[in-house]
Amino acid sequence: MSRFWKPGSEKPRLIDDEEGGVIxxxxxxxxxxxxxxxxxxxxxxxxxxxxxxILYLVETHSTTIIVGETGSGKTTQIPQYLKEAxxxxxxxxxxxxxPRRLSVQAVAARVAEEMGVKLGDEVGYTIxxxxxxxxxxxKIKFLTDGVLLREMMExxxxxxxxxxxxxxxxxxxxxxxxxxxxxxxxxxRRPELRLIIxxxxxxxxxxxxxxxxSKKREEKAADxxxxxxxxxxxxxxxxxxxxxxxxxxxPASDYLQTAVSTVLAIHDQEPFGDILVxxxxxxxxxxxVQLLTEEAHTxxxxxxxxxxxxxxxxxxxxxxxxxxxxxxxxxxxxxxxRAGRAGRVRPGKCYRLYTEEYFTKEMAxxxxxxxxxxxxVSCVIQLKALGxxxxxxxxxxxxxxxxxxxxALEVLYLLGILxxxxxxxxxxxxxxxxxxxEPMISKMILSGYLLGCSEEIIxxxxxxxxxxxxxxxRGSQKELDEAKLHFAAAEGDHVTYLNVYKGFLQSGRSSxxxxxxxxxxxxxxxxxxxxxxxxxxxxxxxxxxxxxxxDTQVFRKAVTxxxxxxACRLEGGTYKTIRSSQEVHIHPSSVLFRxxxxxxxxxxxxxxxxxxxxxxxxxxxxxxxxxxxxFYQHQRSNPVAF
DNA sequence: CGGGGGGCC
Numbered sequence: 133m134s135r136f137w138k139p140g141s142e143k144p145r146l147i148d149d150e151e152g153g154v155i156x157x158x159x160x161x162x163x164x165x166x167x168x169x170x171x172x173x174x175x176x177x178x179x180x181x182x183x184x185x186i187l188y189l190v191e192t193h194s195t196t197i198i199v200g201e202t203g204s205g206k207t208t209q210i211p212q213y214l215k216e217a218x219x220x221x222x223x224x225x226x227x228x229x230x231p232r233r234l235s236v237q238a239v240a241a242r243v244a245e246e247m248g249v250k251l252g253d254e255v256g257y258t259i260x261x262x263x264x265x266x267x268x269x270x271k272i273k274f275l276t277d278g279v280l281l282r283e284m285m286e287x288x289x290x291x292x293x294x295x296x297x298x299x300x301x302x303x304x305x306x307x308x309x310x311x312x313x314x315x316x317x318x319x320x321r322r323p324e325l326r327l328i329i330x331x332x333x334x335x336x337x338x339x340x341x342x343x344x345x346s347k348k349r350e351e352k353a354a355d356x357x358x359x360x361x362x363x364x365x366x367x368x369x370x371x372x373x374x375x376x377x378x379x380x381x382x383p384a385s386d387y388l389q390t391a392v393s394t395v396l397a398i399h400d401q402e403p404f405g406d407i408l409v410x411x412x413x414x415x416x417x418x419x420x421v422q423l424l425t426e427e428a429h430t431x432x433x434x435x436x437x438x439x440x441x442x443x444x445x446x447x448x449x450x451x452x453x454x455x456x457x458x459x460x461x462x463x464x465x466x467x468x469x470r471a472g473r474a475g476r477v478r479p480g481k482c483y484r485l486y487t488e489e490y491f492t493k494e495m496a497x498x499x500x501x502x503x504x505x506x507x508x509v510s511c512v513i514q515l516k517a518l519g520x521x522x523x524x525x526x527x528x529x530x531x532x533x534x535x536x537x538x539x540a541l542e543v544l545y546l547l548g549i550l551x552x553x554x555x556x557x558x559x560x561x562x563x564x565x566x567x568x569x570e571p572m573i574s575k576m577i578l579s580g581y582l583l584g585c586s587e588e589i590i591x592x593x594x595x596x597x598x599x600x601x602x603x604x605x606r607g608s609q610k611e612l613d614e615a616k617l618h619f620a621a622a623e624g625d626h627v628t629y630l631n632v633y634k635g636f637l638q639s640g641r642s643s644x645x646x647x648x649x650x651x652x653x654x655x656x657x658x659x660x661x662x663x664x665x666x667x668x669x670x671x672x673x674x675x676x677x678x679x680x681x682x683d684t685q686v687f688r689k690a691v692t693x694x695x696x697x698x699a700c701r702l703e704g705g706t707y708k709t710i711r712s713s714q715e716v717h718i719h720p721s722s723v724l725f726r727x728x729x730x731x732x733x734x735x736x737x738x739x740x741x742x743x744x745x746x747x748x749x750x751x752x753x754x755x756x757x758x759x760x761x762x763f764y765q766h767q768r769s770n771p772v773a774f
Numbered sequence: 775c776g777g778g779g780g781g782c783c
Contacts, residue, residue: 412779
């Protein structure tokens, strides 16, 4: 392999940082590149002066950890540096993963523009439903980490990639963590593969420790030619400006009110600019917008424009199958990340609505990685599909609780997806792994095919995989509830969804129809799209489409086959789960709210002050024993879990 | 008997 820091030029200077990581530092920035305005812009990015150092590190190290602040340009520039240095020659591809689709598209478009190529040719991207790459032509490929995981099922060693850059690894999303674990394994088999992990300062050391192979291996590797296994850490400064941090002197009793008065004070006393407020949820956001708008009106503030922004809210922590939505303090790491938003384009200020003492003494250093607070059913099946048998011994960047693992294995066993040796069953297990949905939904689809209602089951699978098909209304809840009654079925939410879908098709997929019926048109378009993808996938698995027409019983049996572990029984006015006798309630958004059939199954549990079942369906208890004889003993008409 | 978030295949 050719060396590509400029031949004949001075080798970059190496310095040791006090933390024991290796930081390379290029004394003389590379130069001699094009002089177009785009080139000049590229050279002004902070990452540019590290170009030589980055290329040197990637050449000589299996793994390079780049610690970079936002605004350094690392995401758009590093893939281009790698390409310029020859890493995409000989048909090889440079990959760069992102946790979110939107950033994949945005970054790919930007890089294509900088390189003056058509998006989809030399620079392309792949996200779900959209593959803008051209095999043999595409040299730099942006993709979500979820897509890269899927690609592994076809090509477990990811042989076409020469360098894989995992961006935003510090976000510790479920799929990023699975990916990191698997990439570490791939490295043993493909020593020529290079990894670049982009991470926040706080995570760099643990990331480096994770990718450091054992001493023995290191000694062995020293005899061979090739990159060193010891990860390099390079710190790239951002374009960030100075940010002043302010704390409260006394804790706030009402953080919403405190947020509102802080905004008004800033508006009053500070020069012209923007104010960004972080709140916990839609309710608080709406309340704050209303309070601020009113205040601005009574105080006759002309220049105060209040806008709600619902994305990017904080995540709550938990470890169980229940989605927990209780408000909890953020970590220091996310407090810092939020403060950073104030210094992107000029110096800024950050007002923290808690005391400094609380920040230093009470707040956790960082949030719990998703891996350690999630249901691991999907994660386990993904590893199984890649032939990783020893799940409990898998080397994770953040090992999940063994109990959570065992629970996931147990559910997969009950579903008939894993056998007694915890291997994927054939064909069910392999088919479930192939379908890109949560395993219980996939199992439901397989049963729908066997029972002759795949049309209906796939529709509902698509609907359940999106947030909600109803428009989110604040203030007009009553109208929404009334609109729902048009579609409501006594069998529950799943059959209600079938009615909505039918109505949508009969309207000719009309957006006006959706509007009239309080249905989210964009959501329905997504449903159609997901449905088509699922039909393609199931066809590939040899399953045809068949409708059960009006036989909702067959349809509900198929749903039960996937969700029998979520069965509940009404006992003295409240529901108890069959599995653990936990008290649960039907969510008020369900059409079965206040209907309370004796036996129900739910799709998910959400926890606030109580445990609420979302998407609920009435069942006959005998279906449970039918669907899972191993799980339910038949005792007259009262199945009991053993 | 009343409703709290985000992301991905």
